[in-house]
Structure formats: C-alpha cells, structure tokens
Amino acid sequence: MSEDSEIIYLDHHATTPVLPEVREAMMPYLTEKFGNPSSTDHRYGQEASNAVDEARESIADLIGSRPEEVIFTSGSTESDNLAIVGLANRSSSDENHIITTAVEHKAVLEPMHALEDRGFDVTYLPVDETAQISLKDLEDAIRDDTFLISVMAANNEVGTIYPTAEIGKIAKEHGIYFHVDAAQAVGHIPVDVEEMGIDLMSFSAHKMYGPKGIGALYVRRRDPKVKLDPMLRGGGHERGMRSGTLNVPSVVGFGKAVDVARADLEEEAERERKLRDEFYKRLAGAWDQSMLNGPPLDGPRLPHNLHMSFPPLESQAIIRLVSSDLAISSGSACETDRVKKSHVLQAMGLSDQRAYSALRVGVGRSNTEECLGNAYDAIKAALSRLQKLRPVTG
Numbered sequence: 001m002s003e004d005s006e007i008i009y010l011d012h013h014a015t016t017p018v019l020p021e022v023r024e025a026m027m028p029y030l031t032e033k034f035g036n037p038s039s040t041d042h043r044y045g046q047e048a049s050n051a052v053d054e055a056r057e058s059i060a061d062l063i064g065s066r067p068e069e070v071i072f073t074s075g076s077t078e079s080d081n082l083a084i085v086g087l088a089n090r091s092s093s094d095e096n097h098i099i100t101t102a103v104e105h106k107a108v109l110e111p112m113h114a115l116e117d118r119g120f121d122v123t124y125l126p127v128d129e130t131a132q133i134s135l136k137d138l139e140d141a142i143r144d145d146t147f148l149i150s151v152m153a154a155n156n157e158v159g160t161i162y163p164t165a166e167i168g169k170i171a172k173e174h175g176i177y178f179h180v181d182a183a184q185a186v187g188h189i190p191v192d193v194e195e196m197g198i199d200l201m202s203f204s205a206h207k208m209y210g211p212k213g214i215g216a217l218y219v220r221r222r223d224p225k226v227k228l229d230p231m232l233r234g235g236g237h238e239r240g241m242r243s244g245t246l247n248v249p250s251v252v253g254f255g256k257a258v259d260v261a262r263a264d265l266e267e268e269a270e271r272e273r274k275l276r277d278e279f280y281k282r283l284a285g286a287w288d289q290s291m292l293n294g295p296p297l298d299g300p301r302l303p304h305n306l307h308m309s310f311p312p313l314e315s316q317a318i319i320r321l322v323s324s325d326l327a328i329s330s331g332s333a334c335e336t337d338r339v340k341k342s343h344v345l346q347a348m349g350l351s352d353q354r355a356y357s358a359l360r361v362g363v364g365r366s367n368t369e370e371c372l373g374n375a376y377d378a379i380k381a382a383l384s385r386l387q388k389l390r391p392v393t394g
C-alpha cells in the first residue's frame with residue numbers, strides 16, 4: 001500500500017466515521033446558531049427548536065414512530081438503562097420478572113444485574129451456536145409476574161438478527177412490555193416499531209455515521225402508553241423522561257445521518273453484503289482451518305458483519321501484524337478486557353481456541369472493493385507469516 005494511504009477501517013460495529021454531510025449540517029449549530037431550543041422567546045431559540053423538531057421527525061420516520069415518541073439521550077447505553085431501570089422503578093408488586101438473553105450488550109446486562117441485586121428475577125435465555133435464541137424457550141420462560149422482555153435487534157459481535165416481530169407478538173399476547181436494543185440495526189436494516197410490536201427501543205447516532213454521545217429511546221405512547229421513571233430530573237425536557245438542555249448540534253447531526261440512511265438503506269446494505277461475502281470467500285480460501293462464527297452469511301445476519309476464526313493462530317497476533325494497514329477488531333470492541341473471552345462467544349459455546357483466534361469485521365460505507373482487496377492481501381500476508389513461525393507439531 002502506498003505510504004499516503006490511510007488505514008482501512010473495518011470496525012464499523014464499534015463506531016462509524018461521521019459523514020461529511022453530517023459534519024456540514026452540524027457546523028452552524030456549533031457556531032452562529034447556538035440557541036437553546038427551550039428558549040423560544042427569540043429567534044436563536046426558535047431556530048434551534050425547529051432544527052430539533054426536524055431531526056426528531058426524520059428519526060421517527062425511519063423507525064415508523066411518531067416524533068413525540070422519540071426521546072433524545074446520550075446513546076444506547078443511557079437508553080438501555082432508562083428503559084430497563086425506568087420501567088422497573090414503576091413496576092407493581094406483582095411485576096417482578098424480566099426476560100432477556102445471555103448475549104445482550106453490557107448496557108443491558110449490567111442494569112439487569114443491578115435489578116437482580118434489588119430482588120428482581122431475571123431469566124437470561126440461552127443461545128445456540130449461532131447466538132440465536134429459541135422462541136419456545138422465550139414462551140416457556142414467561143411467568144405471571146413477567147413485565148419486561150428485552151431482546152436486541154442484532155448482535156454487535158456475530159451479527160445475529162433476532163426475530164423481533166415474532167417476539168413483539170408474543171409480548172403483546174401476554175401483556176408484557178418489549179424493549180429492543182437496536183444499536184446495530186437502526187440505519188442498517190429495516191426496523192419498524194409498529195410492525196414489530198416494540199414498546200421501547202434504544203439506538204445511537206455513532207453506529208450509523210452520526211456523532212458520538214447522542215442517541216434515542218423510542219417510548220411508545222399509545223397501545224400501551226409506556227411510563228418510565230426518569231433517571232435525570234430537572235427542567236422536564238423530553239416529556240419529563242430526560243431532563244437537560246438538548247445537545248442541538250449532535251441532534252442535528254443525528255437527523256442528517258438518518259436522512260442519509262433513509263435514502264439508500266437497502267442499496268447500501270446490498271453493496272456491503274456483496275463486499276462481505278466476497279471477503280469471506282477469499283479469507284476462507286486462504287486458511288484451511290478457518291471457521292465462520294455466527295449465522296450463515298445468507299441467514300439471519302447483519303449484511304455487513306463477518307466474524308471468523310483462524311485456529312490455531314491468535315487473533316491478537318494477526319491484528320498486530322496488520323495494524324499498520326487495517327483497523328480490525330478481535331471479538332467485541334465494547335469488551336475493554338482484551339484477554340477475556342467475550343460473553344457472547346462463551347454463550348455460543350465456542351471453544352477457547354476458536355474464540356481467541358476470532359476476528360470481527362464490520363464493513364461500512366467508506367469501504368470499496370479495492371479497500372477489501374487490500375485488506376485481504378494484508379491478512380493473507382499475516383496468516384502466511386504466522387504459519388511459518390509456528391512450531392511444527394506431529
């Protein structure tokens with residue numbers, strides 16, 4: 001690769017670059033349009049307020065909700081906490097049980113653990129080798145005191161897509177609230193809160209080419225009207241569920257990122273799927289013992305996700321060798337503890353060797369065919385080098 005070429009970014013599940021048009025849209029709100037959207041007695045406040053309204057409408061349009069049902073937060077972590085703890089804090093004495101999965105993001109699992117410490121019961125549904133849950137397990141887990149089901153839309157490590165619409169139907173039949181962590185899904189695959197029977201949904205701008213530190217919680221307002229105990233109390237912003245002056249530049253950037261996603265969601269997903277499939281084929285051809293982790297590529301899987309093991313090599317060794325050319329992740333970037341096996345791969349029952357030899361690839365808008373060709377060359381070279389270094393056994 002030429003010396004002026006940038007490192008190829010293949011970690012779009014961890015975060016995505018801010019698109020130039022998103023940055024452009026944000027700039028005026030970081031400079032002359034600095035008004036507080038709650039101070040609408042003058043033009044500054046009004047233009048900020050209008051910009052927020054517009055972004056909220058775009059976002060509502062993307063997820064099939066009404067604008068008033070979109071609550072701005074700092075991101076999916078906050079949204080997950082607000083949805084889960086906010087609902088639990090308003091539960092009655094005969095609502096004591098929650099169902100979730102073993103493969104949720106820590107932003108769901110940690111609030112669940114905190115609720116267990118407070119006396120709530122939580123069922124963590126097991127998963128199969130592809131990180132998929134069984135709807136039968138879900139139905140069997142439902143009890144008279146179950147008040148919440150929380151299942152992610154798509155997994156951030158191995159890309160598994162969950163049967164959200166079916167789960168929504170089951171939840172509705174039993175009168176149970178349904179929360180979805182859709183951080184990896186919104187802006188990448190179609191998500192519709194009405195069609196899928198979702199009552200609460202978390203998502204982040206930075207997973208879909210918007211800025212970091214801004215996200216949303218969808219909160220259903222009708223059929224049923226969901227009430228949450230706020231975590232932040234103050235001026236009563238965001239219908240009292242999330243007080244604090246809105247981060248207007250970020251809200252505007254979020255709205256712009258959503259507009260971009262809405263314009264070509266299916267085409268871009270198809271483009272990334274083709275790149276991903278070809279990349280997989282070539283990598284599988286380059287290493288005999290390679291294994292695909294997660295669902296089959298033509299199965300319920302995010303079109304831009306690839307997760308592969310290269311036993312008996314260690315993924316850290318591969319990553320080190322390609323680090324000047326590629327930004328690629330082992331397991332999950334959200335797991336800061338590098339040497340610990342991810343809880344997702346653990347729940348899938350993967351062997352230690354398979355887990356420690358795994359690379360996660362997240363293809364994105366910035367990647368072209370040429371990029372992935374270069375990425376393949378870099379990984380192939382690393383594999384050959386590590387192969388030569390290995391002691392001969394037998």
Ligand SMILES: *Cc1c(COP(=O)(O)O)cnc(C)c1O
Nearest residue numbers: 075076077105107156183184204
């Ligand atoms: C990234 C991510 C989160 C956390 O999002 P933040 O924007 O970091 O708060 C939560 N859940 C999933 C599935 C994610 O991928």
